[in-house]
């Protein structure tokens with residue numbers, strides 16, 4: 001079977017934003033123009049295809065955007081075409097299957113390739129649309145770095161840089177007040193941001209979703225430091241970290257087909273530690289969306305551009321059902337299905353955790 005030539009791409013940025021999305025759009029649009037392919041952007045992820053909001057992306061529109069955070073076409077982590085949330089007059093939220101509407105809109109726009117930038121959720125939706133006959137290409141994105149089938153996602157390094165900056169700064173104020181400073185970082189059910197920023201920032205305790213923690217061990221570490229005359233401690237806790245036998249702290253449950261909002265892991269740890277650490281005050285900093293905002297690092301800009309160019313090349317070849325990926329430093333492509341239903345977690349006995357233990361960091365379990 002000969003691959004169908006692509007004439008018009010529809011691109012969307014699904015899920016939460018990640019630094020580097022605009023760099024992908026820049027690379028994609030510039031390279032697509034070289035192949036004589038037009039690019040249209042769907043606004044706010046799949047929402048634009050469901051509600052009929054799209055924009056032409058041409059060179060004047062994308063010039064100079066690679067260094068900017070966010071996405072010039074907007075993002076949505078609610079617009080799942082297979083479980084689209086609709087508020088009923090009663091105030092209740094019902095989810096509807098709007099996939100047929102997405103397919104119709106792509107046809108109406110004359111888009112013969114859908115390029116979806118996103119994390120595991122977006123790749124799942126894109127793969128399902130592929131099964132319904134839509135020609136699709138995936139571009140892996142997430143600050144969480146938990147996507148299977150790629151060694152790294154763009155956005156992650158920028159998030160780690162932000163979290164490291166925060167951990168670095170907490171040392172001096174913690175020391176000045178002899179306090180325990182807890183910093184809660186993002187990452188969902190994967191501890192990549194926590195382990196990398198905690199190691200780089202010299203945290204004394206790092207708690208990951210992959211290693212359920214024993215609060216007594218955390219307290220013990222703080223006591224040992226106090227006995228050595230080190231009267232403060234910095235603890236990095238992943239939002240998805242949980243105590244042994246406990247659950248992940250959820251801030252808000254979402255309608256069917258949508259992930260819950262995580263949050264509160266830092267405060268919960270504070271409450272559990274307070275009775276065990278009477279000699280120090282404990283303060284919590286939740287970094288939240290600071291980790292997603294702002295300019296991408298040079299690495300994320302360049303990886304984004306490389307992914308964008310590679311996605312345009314795939315589209316030009318008519319290679320549908322593929323996702324661009326970074327493997328051993330090179331951009332390759334893999335079936336989108338490889339990124340679906342399988343996440344990448346921090347191996348509890350892998351090199352990063354071993355290094356942390358070797359330099360005296362307590363991992364809680």
Ligand code: F6P
Nearest residue numbers: 016077142143144186187188262
């Ligand atoms: O997946 C990226 C991420 O930033 C997670 O680390 C975090 O749990 C979630 O998105 C936050 O989502 P929202 O922007 O909906 O609060």
